[in-house]
Amino acid sequence: MNQFKPIFLGAADPRSEMVTYRRVVNSQKCVRAGGKHNDLEDVGRDVYHHTFFEMLGNWSFGDYFKEEACGMAWRLLTEEYRIPPERLYVSYFAGDAISGLPADEETRHIWLSIGVPADHLLPFGMRDNFWEMGETGPCGPCTEIHYDHIGGRNAALLVNADSPDVVEIWNLVFMQYNREADHSLRSLPHFSVDTGMGLERLVSVLQGQRSNYDTDLFTPLLSAIQQCANCPKYRGRTGEADVGKVDMAYRVVADHVRTLSVCIADGVYPGMSGAELVLRRILRRAVRFSSEVLQAPEGSLAGLVPTVAHILIMDVINENEAQFLSSLKQGRRVIDRTLQRLEGSNSVFPAPVAWSLHRNLGFPLDLIGLMLEEKGMCIDQQSIDELASANEKLKRQTQSSGRETLFHLDLHTLAQLQADKVPQTDDFLKYHYSLGPDDKYVFQPCHATVQALYCGQALVSEVAEGQRCGVVLDRTCFYAEQGGQSHDQGYFIKDGLQDVMYPVEAVHLAGGYVVHQVTTADVLTKGDQVQLYVDEAQRLACMVKHTATHILNFALRQHLGPSVEQRGSHVAADRLRFDFSGSLSTTQLQEIEKSIRNIITEDSAVYIEEVSLARVKDIPGLRTVEEVYPDPVRVVSVAVPISDLFVSQTVRPTSVELCCGTHLRRTGEIGDLVIVSERQMVKGISRIIAVTGDDARQAQEAGQALAQEVESLMARLAAVTSPCLASTYRLAKEVGVLTDAVDCTPIPQWQRRELQTHLKSLQRTTNTIIRKLETKEVNKTHNPVGLSALSANDWALAVCAYLGGNAGGSSTVAKGTGNVADLAVAIRYAETFAKDKIQHQC
Structure with a gap:
């Protein structure tokens, strides 16, 4: 419309x-x-x-x-x-x-x-x-x-x-x-x-x-597909009945060929952005089903296809669906409890409850509205708007400061907590997670008591609804930011107010106290009993990255030698960062990724045990960083039990580190690892950025797709025997677009460097062809009778000598100096010199 x-x-x-x-x-x-x-x-x-x-x-x-x-x-x-x-x-x-x-x-x-x-x-x-x-x-x-x-x-x-x-x-x-x-x-x-x-x-x-x-x-098109494919004819099956997905492939190819034909006829071509990128994706999806499922010969659809993009999307959808189904069940329970509490007294659903569902469980507000509409209820929209406005204001403040606004306890507050004999937070429960019957990690909630509330740079006994504050509990299962690992996120609920969630936005340590940064969804009072729930997906993602960081550190030492030193690291849910002394060649990047992949494939156990500081000194190959460690200290070992580490003759080289972070139970759960960036930060110090799991697989597939694009472009350029200016311009533009894509897309760093080398070569080649063709076009324009070119050097020397000066240059570009009393006279002399040369050639 x-x-x-x-x-x-x-x-x-x-x-x-x-x-x-x-x-x-x-x-x-x-x-x-x-x-x-x-x-x-x-x-x-x-x-x-x-x-x-x-x-x-x-x-x-x-x-x-x-x-x-x-x-x-x-x-x-x-x-x-x-x-x-x-x-x-x-x-x-x-x-x-x-x-x-x-x-x-x-x-x-x-x-x-x-x-x-x-x-x-x-x-x-x-x-x-x-x-x-x-x-x-x-x-x-x-x-x-x-x-x-x-x-x-x-x-x-x-x-x-x-x-x-x-x-x-x-x-x-x-x-x-x-x-x-x-x-x-x-x-x-x-x-x-x-x-x-x-x-x-x-x-x-x-x-x-x-x-x-x-x-x-469609039937004529399906018949045409069947004639060129090495598979049974189309039977119209779906779901489980469609064994091998053959009929699905028929439908995909038939539909996509129609789409490609209509779009290309209308001037939309597969490309790298906007509608062109969508069409490019459709084409590659069609090629995959045609070649792999229907086994049609090469040429049935143009080009080759990387691993099919739709599988990746399906996995993401399934993963998000599973996550939200869990949230949906929990949210439904919250809504039902609230409705029972309000039964007969009010038709307006409390805004703090709706907002907590939206903020902490990912419920769209319109979905909440629809669920309530089915129950004959509505939301207090004005209060929701006020909460949303306050949240937006907080986000802007955070963005303008460039970092999270954390409630760090000041020295006076710490002294007051200690003087009041408030016990330090017991946070050992952050390590208490297990595998459920489906081999998925289970993070048990924990029950705690509010020991102190910190608001407005002071300890208070009560915090009103909608306030941002720091909460100190007697115990917690949340991981506070330390050891290079990001803090947990999640929420807690208060006993007696089970339908309101208090989002935990950040967690940090201060003098032995774990401070939870919270925006209150209702009044919070010192002494309140609360139940804590960790954001399981975020915690698990950090565990994956932390274990992967240890393996990366080990692989670097294996390939660069024991002298390589860790100069910093950070583990977040979406990626890991690792700084080290030295740098990596393209070949070393490939070898390190291969070593890491081997350790992941081995699915080795990860052993964790507390050991006294005096004893850990006897562990060979132990990696430490310059920081003060507690006593006892946690030792994290890959593939080798802690007790075996002290028998140096029998222990194979492995990753052994002192670490307070949270880790996986087995290396296979990392899935995969790809280094997507490696560059020198300062002289002698380089930084690695790596991704794992599905992100790693997507980076590999994106790299394969871009490699095929570059290879195709190289082949097209090599096949050109009589280049023309217009087509060479188009090739040069494609090189530029691909260069931007290679520079900006998360792909394996070793592959990025190889592709950048090829693209630079292609850019030089196209630029050379363009310069030659442009020179040829200029000569055609200014020398229509086909005479041989005018040397620029000869011309400049003659004119500048006439003016009492000198000149120099090449056959195409030259410059000089001279005394010009009358510019028109100098120009006429230059024209006469050129005409005489032309007449002499004739």
Whole structure:
């Protein structure tokens, strides 16, 4: 609808034909593979999603509205197309308490008057029946028509339930509002209608097929694929029945070839950014399914494909789904407990509870609103806005300072805690984690008592709701920032107030006290009993990086010798940083990664034990840094039990360090490691940045993809026998784009250096070709009769000598000096000299 936005907004150019539009019908080519509407990952898995489809549109600009639109739609489907009415279900907008939008009862009554049965007329909320294209712009409630492919039943429960047998075929949007930049809604100057019906789904209905791919829009293409593929013919299977994913591959290739063909015909080519990047991804996805699953020969689709991007995305989705399902269960319990507490007393849900669900468990506020709407409740929106505003202000303060604003206890406060005989925090529970029956790490919550509250640079007995403070507990399972490892995050809940979560934003040590930085979601008082919950995903990610850091340190010593020294490190959830004396060549980077990968593959045990400082001196190969260690100290050893370390003759070289951090139980749980950066910080000191697990795999695949791009570009340049200026310019531009991608994309550092070398060579080659071709073009322009060039050096010498001076240079560029009384005379002499040379050649 983008082309019609000016009409919706009443802002069309009065000189354009567009201002005369009242009713419009059209057919639009649509690609849904990015942004808000993205069907890429659904393509192939079912029988009705596409990256490219044809949208049939009906439009009214201030002319007819709801009654006429619904009536025309129903007549077209049931009378003209003769679709059985009993197979059609209609949804309408149920309203939204958060936005203050009422239910679209007008549309409901229109459908009832047309003859749609009440049990086929279904209300849905903002997600399904309020249409918005982006963050701002024209929008409004919509009513959708769904078709049941099976029939002979009541399929109301399957509407909007992602059932392949009950699918939406037509959406009627009533453009009533404009979403402003502040997210408010304002009425449009006139109301309009924007309807869209997918041709592919409509054809499947009219041809009596349950699958879009069984219609004549696709069957010829599927037959063509089968003729060139080394696999069974297409059978239309999905899910577990689709053994080997052969039928899924058919659908992916058929859909993607259509998308590629239409986009390229319209001038959109696979590239490195925007729509071009989306198309490039579609092409590579098609190549993978074509070559690996269907075993079609090379050339069936252009190019080669790296490891398929959709698998990575699927893994990310599954991981996030699993994480949120756990949060969803916990959040549901919080909501239910709160509702029980409020039963019969209030219809407004407490804002602090909703905000804590949003802040700490990742619940979108609109999802909370929908869940509450189902219970007949609403959120205190004003209080939510105030909490959001305060949170945004805090974020801006943090960003402007460039670091986290931590509540560091000052000397006077520490002295007061000690004088009051407040015991130091017992934080040994940070090491108490185990493996559950599914071999996943379990981080048990712990119960604690609030010993002290620090707010406004003073100890206080109570902190009001919404305040930022430091909380000292008698015990904790949170890891405070130390030993180069980031602090834990998470939350705690207060006994007697189980439905309110206090987010723990930072944790640090001060004089033996662990200070938890908290924004209070309710009143917090000294002596309160609380239950602490660590952010398990963040903690586990830090454990992975910390164990990987030890292995990296060991591998560096193995390849650079025992003299290499650690000069600093930092372990965070997303990456690890390691500073060391020396530097690494491209070959050494590869060898170190290989050594680390071998240790990971061995899946060696990680042993941790407390040992007296006096005894650890006897451990051979022990790595330490310049800091004061406690006594006893924790020893972390990879593959070798601590007791065996003291028998030097029998111990193989391994990673052994003194460390207070948290670690994995086995090295195999790291998954993989890739060094994505290695550069010299100051003379003699280099810094490594590395990623692990899925991030490492993605870096490798990104490196392979870029390597193929560079290799392809080198081959194309080598194949050019008679270069022209335009094509060489394009090649040079591609080299520049690839150079930026190689410089900025997280890929293995050794590979980055190799690709940078190749690209620099390509840049030199293209620049040389361009200079030669440009010189040739200049000679053609200024020497049309084909005479041999004018030496610049000879010309400059002659002119400058005439002027009493001297000159020098090459055959193409020269300069000189002379005494010029009259510039026009000097120019005439230069022209005469050139003409004489030309005549002499003739």
